[in-house]
Amino acid sequence: MIVAAGSSLIKKWFSDKGWDAFAFQKEAWSAYRSGKNGLINAPTGSGKTYAMLGGILSEYLSFQKGDYKQPRGLQVIWITPIRALSKEIHLSSKRMIDGLNIPWEVSVRTGDTSSKERARQSRKMPQILITTPESLHLLLAQKNAAKRFKNLKAVVCDEWHELMGSKRGVMMELALSRLKFTSKKLRVWGISATIGNMEESMEVLLGSDHDPQKTAFIKADIKKELEIISVLPDEVEKFPWSGHLGIKLLAKVVPIIKESKTTLIFTNTRSQCEIWYQRILDEDPELAGQIAMHHGSISRELRDWVEDALHDERLKAVVCTSSLDLGVDFRPVETIIQIGGPKGVARFAQRAGRSGHRPGEKSKIYFVPTHSLELIEAAALRKAIDQNYMEERTPYIRSFDVLVQFLTTLAVGDGFYPDETLEQIKSTFSFNSINDDEWLWCLDFITTGGDSLHSYNEYHKVDVLEDNLHKVTSRKVAMRHRLQIGAIVSDAMLTVKFVSGGRIGSIEESFISKLKPGDVFWFAGRSLELVRIKDMVVQVKRSKSKTGKVPSWQGGRMPLSSNLSEMLREKMQEAILNTGSDVELKTIQPLLNFQKERSHVPLEDEFLIEVFESRDGYHCCMYPFDGRFVHEGIASLIAYRMSLLKPISFSIAVNDYGFELLSDQPVPIQDAIDNNLFTTDHLMDDIQNSINASEMARRRFRDIAGISGLVFKGYPGKSKSDRHLQSSSQLFFVVFRDYEPRNLLYKEAFEEALEFQLEFNRLFKALARINSQKFILSEPEKPTPFAFPVMVDRLREKFIAETLENRIQKMQLSFE
Incomplete structure (x- = not known):
């Protein structure tokens, strides 16, 4: 009866708001109150926050009476992957707590929190603390951490899919293993909107020691209605290229903005965001004062103002990047516009969900292609979302740089005992395979610096006290460690x-x-x-060579995900066979007809290779339709294997649909095909010969060195330069290579380069698929619509923007 009383109060609060609780929300409330751990999966805007918060607060309300003591201290830690999301969670929590007259305090603790507020929290923790993984680890690095967390009832990891596929997810796994030891009855819950491997993500969150009988996976039976509308060009280019960033369709985009109450315009890069913002104002100056920008390079104060102005309906539109993908409370947002392919199904669905961000409301998103072939992406996205075919997130495992950072964090705080800590760490998904030798290596590394660094006192960070308590006693070591807790890295x-x-x-x-x-x-x-x-x-x-590789810029070259690549190939088949009903496929037909007329359009069991000559040289173009990163790996591999047959050098250019090998001499493609060009045999050796794997690992090691504490990144306002950090980490890399090749951090650099930079597993699958297909060797007299965009990518570095556009126009005319 007492439990029912708490539940009824929550339902009444919903009713007073004019809301009806969804079945998944009621299920979550019940599962939480029964002591279960779990994961909630529901569409964006369906009330996931209240699904979790309702269970927590209804439990409190259920036991207010009788001998139940009022809870003291910190009760709930709510983890958010981004600071902007903490604002919405704080507002939602306050709204519910105040509405139920519960005497709880809710506070936010992130890198933006003032030192005065942090000090106040340390003196008296709130009942609910909204924070980030980094700030949580900083709390673990404080004295009396165990005492602070002893009454903790729950940890909620919001947008868990955003954390899981990164080292920040490993940080959370390790923190949870410690908190579960400190608070024996701790419940762990995750909230996620879009992820393909949901069951695995729950395993990663809860760890290998969770009890299946006390675990709940709650999936909302809510079909979020999503309308995808492509902004179609009046005429399809026969030779598409992506350089104009969709600006040619600007005249059709501005009316959409003006007809909508509020609009978010998503771009894939910051430069694209700046360009679109300025071009919209040039097209319609009346929008001045009604439109703003939001991206990571803009100051936090201005971003906060933009978010508040959107919430208060003071802005009509915001041009943004992924900085607004998640969790900012936009009450009035009506329309979403996506400029160019988002390259991932989940990313597109997440952005679309920012409109109609309320239960039962319809989301609407306009897709603006930056070139004609991207229209097929729009059709592929629609099918993938209809089938809920979301990408998986690959969890990081055995990230020893994060582990040694965590052990030092514990040593800076209350200290740790190795035996019980090893048991905790083995309970995580990431480190359930750690063996005794690896564990002893980690302990040796933080206490003596390991085999290579034991002669240097500065790497003797953790002291071993008489009772085997591992603890940092140096104030300098403690201060420097707290300054660089975290695992967020960026490409230098x-x-x-x-x-x-x-x-x-x-x-x-x-x-x-x-x-x-x-x-x-x-x-x-x-x-x-x-x-x-x-x-x-x-x-x-x-160099006098006319051939060479063309740089790929990460911000503007996001690769197609494996899911979207697969759907793209399926939609290509529908377009070729004329079996699809999508308006985009009908619009793209003139281009495909021209491609078929000039060369060939490959069916599902075919792999197209085009060979032709132009004034630039001899071109060999191939079209796996597997995304930019995979194509970079395959192109380098194929170029290397061809060079074994005949001494030949290539310029390499890639896009999401294919790649081009350009040489100043005829390409021996038939000989290469006859010699099993795409075999997966000896793949690892050939990749290492075709790509500088050692240099990739060396560069990867810089981040590993920073996370593990091998190099110090500097004090606030006096951070060390990337050049200094690279120099220092490179020295360690060489030392470990020459004197300690079994060093776990050194080995980790090679494993990460292979798995996350080369996407080896995906590359292997692509080669296996290609090898099973029928090779279609076409020799068109002139470049084809498929070949043209990748040729343009090669030309980008040779011409400034205006000259490039003039050159492309001349090429289009000459290739007719």
């Missing part, structure tokens, strides 16, 4: 300079790390040969 920019001197510009590390000395690439309109990479400087010399 490297300076490109001539060996003889003279700066050319900056280039992304993810591209340049794949090259070997002697490789030629195009940059800033020049053909350059890589001499060496030293620290954060790419030293080059001029």
